[in-house]
Amino acid sequence: MRVKYHVRLSNEERSMLEALIKQKKPRVAQHKKRHAQILLAIDENNSPLTNQQIAKALNISPLAVTCLRKRFVEEGLEVAVNSKHSHQGRRRIMDGEAEAHLIVLACSTPPEGRCRWTLNLLRDKMIELKYIDNISRTSVHYCFKKNELKPWLKEEWCIPKEENAAFVSAMEDILELYKLPYNPKRPLVCLDETSKQQVKEVRNPLPLVSGYPERYDTEYERNGVSNLFMIFEPLAGWRHVEVTEHRTAIDWAHQVKALVDGRYKDAETIVLVEDNLNTHTPASFYKAFEPEEARRLINKIEFHYTPKHGSWLDMAEIELSILSRQCLNRRIPDQETLNTEVEAWVTERNESKAKMNWQFTTEEARIKLKKLYPVLPE
Numbered sequence: 001m002r003v004k005y006h007v008r009l010s011n012e013e014r015s016m017l018e019a020l021i022k023q024k025k026p027r028v029a030q031h032k033k034r035h036a037q038i039l040l041a042i043d044e045n046n047s048p049l050t051n052q053q054i055a056k057a058l059n060i061s062p063l064a065v066t067c068l069r070k071r072f073v074e075e076g077l078e079v080a081v082n083s084k085h086s087h088q089g090r091r092r093i094m095d096g097e098a099e100a101h102l103i104v105l106a107c108s109t110p111p112e113g114r115c116r117w118t119l120n121l122l123r124d125k126m127i128e129l130k131y132i133d134n135i136s137r138t139s140v141h142y143c144f145k146k147n148e149l150k151p152w153l154k155e156e157w158c159i160p161k162e163e164n165a166a167f168v169s170a171m172e173d174i175l176e177l178y179k180l181p182y183n184p185k186r187p188l189v190c191l192d193e194t195s196k197q198q199v200k201e202v203r204n205p206l207p208l209v210s211g212y213p214e215r216y217d218t219e220y221e222r223n224g225v226s227n228l229f230m231i232f233e234p235l236a237g238w239r240h241v242e243v244t245e246h247r248t249a250i251d252w253a254h255q256v257k258a259l260v261d262g263r264y265k266d267a268e269t270i271v272l273v274e275d276n277l278n279t280h281t282p283a284s285f286y287k288a289f290e291p292e293e294a295r296r297l298i299n300k301i302e303f304h305y306t307p308k309h310g311s312w313l314d315m316a317e318i319e320l321s322i323l324s325r326q327c328l329n330r331r332i333p334d335q336e337t338l339n340t341e342v343e344a345w346v347t348e349r350n351e352s353k354a355k356m357n358w359q360f361t362t363e364e365a366r367i368k369l370k371k372l373y374p375v376l377p378e
Contacts, residue, residue, distance in 0.1 A: 004066075004069075004070075005066070005069035005070045005072070005073045006044055006069075006073070007039060007042045007043055007044060007048075007069055007072055007073070008043065008044050008045050009039065009040070009043045009045060009046075009077075013077055014040065014043065014046075016077075017036040017039055017040050017081070018036075018040070020032060020033060020036045020081070021033050021036050021037060021040075032081055032082060034058065034060075035068060035080060035081045035083075036081060037058065038054055038058070038064075038065055038068050039068070039072060039077075039080065039081070041054050041057075042054065042065065042069060051065040051066055059137075061136050061138075068080055071083060094132060094135065094139065094143060097131075098126070098131055098132045098135075099143050099147070101126065101129075101131040102122060102126060102131070102140065102143055103143075103147070103149065105117075105122060105125060105126065105129075106122055106144070106149070111125075119137040119140045119141055120137055122137075122140050123135055123136065123137050123140050126140075162371050162372065163371070163372065163373070163374045163375065164307075164372050165373075165374050166307060166308070167307040167308065167309070167310060167372055168307075168365070168369070168372050168373055169307075170305060170306060170307035170310065171306075171307050171310055171313060171365060171369075172362050172365065173304055174273060174304060174306055174313045174314075175313070175360065175361060175362045175365060176362060177271060177273065177304060178234075178315075178358050179361070179362075181235075182235040182236070184266075184267065185267055185268045185269075186267065186268060186269050186270075186271055186302075187233055187235075187236070187264055187267055187270060187271065188233065188234065188235060188271045188273065189231060189232070189233050189259065189264075189270055189271065189272050189273070190230075190231075190232045190233075190234065190272075190273045190274075190314050190315040190316035190319075191229065191230065191231050191232075191255070191256075191272060191273070191274050191280070191314075191316055192229075192230050192232075192274070192275060192311075192314050192316035192317045192319075192320055193227060193228060193229045193230065193247055193252075193277075193320075194227075194228050194230070194320050194324070195225050195226065195227050195228070195247070196225065196226050196228060196328055196332065196338060197222065197225050198222070198223040198224050198225065198226060198332055198333060198334055198335065198338065199220045199221070199222060199223060199331040199332065199333065200220065200221040200222075200223045200331075200333040200334070201216065201217065201220060201221075201331065201333070202217060202219050202220060202221055203217040203219070205217070216331070220331065223333060223334055224334075224335070226243050226244065226245065226335050226338055227243070227244045227245070227246060227247040227251070228241055228242070228243055228244075228320070228323075228342065229241065229242040229244065229251075229252075229255045230316045230317075230319055230320045230323070231255070231259065231316070232315055232316040232319045232356075234315050234355060234356045234358070235355070236353075237350070237352075237353035237354055237355040238263075238350055238353075239319055239346060239349060239350065240263075240346065241323065241342050241343075241345075241346050242255055242258075243335060243338055243339050243342060245335075247279070248279065249278075249279040249281075249283075249284035249287050249288070250284070250287055250288040251279075252279045252280060252284050253284045253285050253287065253288035253289065253297075254288060256272070256285075256297065256301065257285075257288075257289070257297055260297055260300045260301070267300075269300060269301070269302050270300060270301050270302065271302045271304065272301050272302065272303055272304065273304050273305075273306070273313075273314055273315070273316070274303070274304075274305055274306070274314065275305065275306050275311040275314055275317070276305055276306065276307075276308055276311075280305075281303075282294075282298045282301075282303070285297050285298060315356050315358065318356065319356070323342070323345060326345060327341055327342060327345040328341075328342075
């Protein structure tokens with residue numbers, strides 16, 4: 001194939017491009033390095049590769065190489081390297097029928113041995129099935145972007161069955177509790193728990209310096225798991241997190257006893273909201289204490305449980321999510337450090353009296369989750 005635009009680099013230009021490729025600083029855009037690679041590869045002073053060879057090696061289209069040649073010849077080295085788009089040629093756009101085939105294909109089961117579709121797999125399958133003669137992965141991506149689709153993404157949800165009377169009954173019970181005003185004699189308390197894997201560094205991380213982010217080694221050492229009980233009183237803007245070795249029924253019983261005999265010793269009844277974990281039951285008190293003590297504690301507590309697959313109704317779970325994002329989303333080496341960091345987070349949140357702006361109501365539930373409500377015979 002005849003080449004219309006010839007690239008001949010001087011020694012100074014070659015040195016500049018080679019230095020650009022070797023730079024590891026984050027501020028050097030990847031498209032600049034890619035353009036530098038292409039220009040070095042097509043330099044006619046140094047055994048140049050063909051457009052097709054470069055396109056195959058760098059997973060780009062031959063048209064991109066041709067347009068970069070043109071830009072270098074007509075506008076110079078600096079423009080060719082820095083321009084974000086290597087060509088102004090028109091993108092190959094699929095027609096409506098091909099786009100429909102692509103979307104249906106992307107929503108289907110991926111090939112055997114693959115967990116999801118990729119742009120390259122979709123491109124190859126489109127050509128294999130003869131939905132289109134030829135298409136680039138960029139055009140496949142553009143189709144999804146134009147239609148605001150991301151069919152390769154999946155989200156994990158707790159999805160209850162349709163027409164679930166047990167679910168809506170427990171849900172409305174919790175939602176009605178959240179509407180009640182603050183009452184110090186009957187405090188509303190939410191409880192939940194999670195775990196944190198402790199991780200020790202095997203090599204000291206490199207600190208943040210100019211031009212480089214903080215860096216840590218991919219290797220690490222596991223150092224046990226701790227359990228965290230989250231106790232949250234939403235109307236008071238108060239929370240407490242207890243770090244423990246285990247998450248047994250006995251651990252739970254001692255946490256609740258500390259509430260009854262501590263912060264809420266003057267309360268008549270503690271209205272306790274929890275999920276359906278098998279340790280979160282009155283029976284756990286009998287595993288931890290003498291029968292008389294267990295009965296005393298039970299008489300001080302009014303239990304309310306979120307529905308199965310509805311733990312998101314527990315405000316303590318939301319507070320745990322905030323704790324995870326703001327404090328626990330990093331490597332923490334041991335339980336002592338975990339305790340220190342969690343206590344600092346709790347102190348800051350309590351001093352600011354951070355509360356939960358709960359807005360989901362029973363009335364909204366009956367509209368948005370209408371499919372969960374049983375249909376009564378006429």
